Amino acid sequence: xxxxxxxxxxxxxxxxxxxxxxxxxxxxxxxxxxxxxxxxxxxxxxxxxxxxxxxxxxxxxxxxxxxxxxxxxxxxxxxxxxxxxxxxxxxxxxxxxxxxxxxxxxxxxxxxxxxxxxxxxxxxxxxxxxxxxxxxxxxxxxxxxxxxxxxxxxxxxxxxxxxxxxxxxxxxxxxxxxxxxxxxxxxxxxxxxxxxxxxxxxxxxxxxxxxxxxxxxxxxxxxxxxxxxxxxxxxxxxxxxxxxxxxxxxxxxxxxxxxxxxxxxxxxxxxxxxxxxxxxxxxxxxxxxxxxxxxxxxxxxxxxxxxxxxxxxxxxxxxxxxxxxxxxxxxxxxxxxxxxxxxxxxxxxxxxxxxxxxxxxxxxxxxxxxxxxxxxxxxxxxxxxxxxxxxxxxxxxxxxxxxxxxxxxxxxxxxxxx
Numbered sequence: 001x002x003x004x005x006x007x008x009x010x011x012x013x014x015x016x017x018x019x020x021x022x023x024x025x026x027x028x029x030x031x032x033x034x035x036x037x038x039x040x041x042x043x044x045x046x047x048x049x050x051x052x053x054x055x056x057x058x059x060x061x062x063x064x065x066x067x068x069x070x071x072x073x074x075x076x077x078x079x080x081x082x083x084x085x086x087x088x089x090x091x092x093x094x095x096x097x098x099x100x101x102x103x104x105x106x107x108x109x110x111x112x113x114x115x116x117x118x119x120x121x122x123x124x125x126x127x128x129x130x131x132x133x134x135x136x137x138x139x140x141x142x143x144x145x146x147x148x149x150x151x152x153x154x155x156x157x158x159x160x161x162x163x164x165x166x167x168x169x170x171x172x173x174x175x176x177x178x179x180x181x182x183x184x185x186x187x188x189x190x191x192x193x194x195x196x197x198x199x200x201x202x203x204x205x206x207x208x209x210x211x212x213x214x215x216x217x218x219x220x221x222x223x224x225x226x227x228x229x230x231x232x233x234x235x236x237x238x239x240x241x242x243x244x245x246x247x248x249x250x251x252x253x254x255x256x257x258x259x260x261x262x263x264x265x266x267x268x269x270x271x272x273x274x275x276x277x278x279x280x281x282x283x284x285x286x287x288x289x290x291x292x293x294x295x296x297x298x299x300x301x302x303x304x305x306x307x308x309x310x311x312x313x314x315x316x317x318x319x320x321x322x323x324x325x326x327x328x329x330x331x332x333x334x335x336x337x338x339x340x341x342x343x344x345x346x347x348x349x350x351x352x353x354x355x356x357x358x359x360x361x362x363x364x365x366x367x368x369x370x371x372x373x374x375x376x377x378x379x380x381x382x383x384x385x386x387x388x389x390x391x392x393x394x395x396x397x398x399x400x401x402x403x404x405x406x407x408x409x410x411x412x413x414x415x416x417x418x
Contacts, residue, residue, distance in 0.1 A: 047385070060390075062381040063088070069376050071367045073283050076206045084377045091372030092394060098289055098368065099355045099398075105294035106354065107347075110301025115331060117306055128302070136299035141360050144292030148364040151284040155180040158275045170269075177269050177276050183287060184269035187280035191263025208262055215254050223250045285366035293357055297350050304346045308339035337413075344410040351402050356395060369394060 017027045051058060063085040070080050075093045078086055117128035135143065156168035158179050170177045177184040195207040226243055234240035269279035312335050320330040359370035369391060378387040 051385070056382075058386065059383075060386055062377075062383050062386070065381065067377065068380065071372065072365070073281075073286055073367055084373075084381065087377060088369065088373040088390070091367060091369040094286075094361075094366070095355070095358045095368040095370075096398075098286065098293070098358050098361070098366070099351075101290050102293040102297065102354045102358075103351050105290065106297040106301055106350070109294060109298035111305050111336075113298060113302035114305025114309070117302065118309060132299045132302050134299075135295050136303075138296075140292055140296040140357055141363055143296050144288050144360060144364055147291045148284055148288035151182075151287055152180050157181075158271060161271050161276075175268055177271075179276065180284070181275065182281045182283040184276045184278075185280050185282065186266040186268050187278070188264055189267045191265075192261075194262070212255065212258060215258055219251050219254050223247050226250060283366075285361065285364045288364050289358065289361050289366050293354055297354050297357075301347065301350055304343055304350070305339070308343035309335055311342045312338050341410070341414050344406060344413070348403055348406040348410075351406065352399050355398055355402060 017023050048058070064083055066080075067082055067084045067087040068080055069087070071078055071087065071090050071094075073094055074090050075097060076090060078090050113128050113131060116124050117132065119125050119128075155178055158177075158181065160166060160168040161170065161177065161179075168179075175186050190208050193208060194211060198207075226246055230241050230243045267278050269276045269281075272278075309331075316334055316338065317330055320334045321327075325333070358366075358368050359374075361368045362371050362375065365371075373387055373394075374391045378384050381387075
């Protein structure tokens with residue numbers, strides 16, 4: 001005899017939305033969403049009324065107006081006659097440049113310090129402890145100001161490089177000049193600009209760099225396909241085909257041909273008049289921000305790396321030693337790959353902190369997104385709401401992109417259970 005153990009069926013009643021567990025959660029969620037929409041509508045309505053009371057409207061037309069101010073550190077062409085939108089783009093690129101540089105340097109410094117803190121050498125371990133505890137317990141802003149003061153006060157002036165009695169000299173075969181106004185390094189120049197050639201603009205557009213990034217990305221993807229095919233052949237036949245020369249051609253030949261076709265060459269800095277000209281100038285504000293954020297965040301990453309290594313069982317190291325692996329190869333081939341699944345999640349937070357801490361550049365005159373769009377542009381146009389909304393949106397998108405990419409990487413390296 002079959003028995004029906006299910007809930008008794010009956011007609012739907014409105015009271016079930018509150019008293020029936022099958023519907024109660026949906027009722028609460030819909031009610032909360034309704035309240036949230038009411039709050040958002042009230043906020044928008046209140047904002048519009050306040051703007052009308054002040055005689056203002058909500059518009060982004062100010063982005064097309066002439067900015068009227070200069071930006072010292074600019075990765076693309078910009079002048080005081082450019083628009084506020086162009087100024088915001090320069091500030092965004094400065095933010096991205098600083099964030100990428102600081103993330104790379106902080107990661108390298110953090111990994112080295114985290115590994116060395118676990119060293120059996122007492123002196124090395126204590127030195128790394130001093131570095132970590134000193135730099136992470138002092139605010140990042142103070143380190144930024146300290147490095148800015150060192151660059152401005154301790155480095156030689158450009159005039160010290162002049163004449164037979166010069167007290168300073170250029171480094172790396174007379175290609176790099178370190179001065180109190182910044183560091184001058186060789187810079188790439190193109191004889192042909194794709195944007196000008198296509199008639200997009202009469203000024204350099206930076207399209208060359210975008211095309212180069214696309215070519216590099218396609219080359220990396222093609223090399224990955226080559227590696228996968230070699231692995232498949234090895235799994236099928238037991239013999240891995242020789243692919244190193246193919247990988248070199250795929251990775252480097254397209255970029256070299258593109259750069260040669262565009263006529264890329266290096267422009268070296270030269271002392272002319274009272275200052276250096278030519279090449280690329282890394283201003284003191286950029287260097288101070290780069291070093292300050294790197295050493296500060298590197299101390300936190302070092303602790304993350306140390307925790308990830310300690311999370312791996314000692315049996316892994318003992319097994320590697322039993323196979324004859326040296327300690328450095330054991331760390332690089334056995335321990336760190338397994339520790340990455342522990343390291344990556346908190347590492348994402350540190351990358352996000354670096355990106356958001358670039359807004360501290362205002363203290364040393366570094367013109368990032370906060371200083372351009374969120375500073376001078378707002379002061380000149382009086383568009384506080386629009387400027388802040390744009391800046392918040394940009395930081396939100398950057399944070400989501402960093403989180404998504406790092407989470408994707410974390411999903412690729414996590415342990416796969418069978």
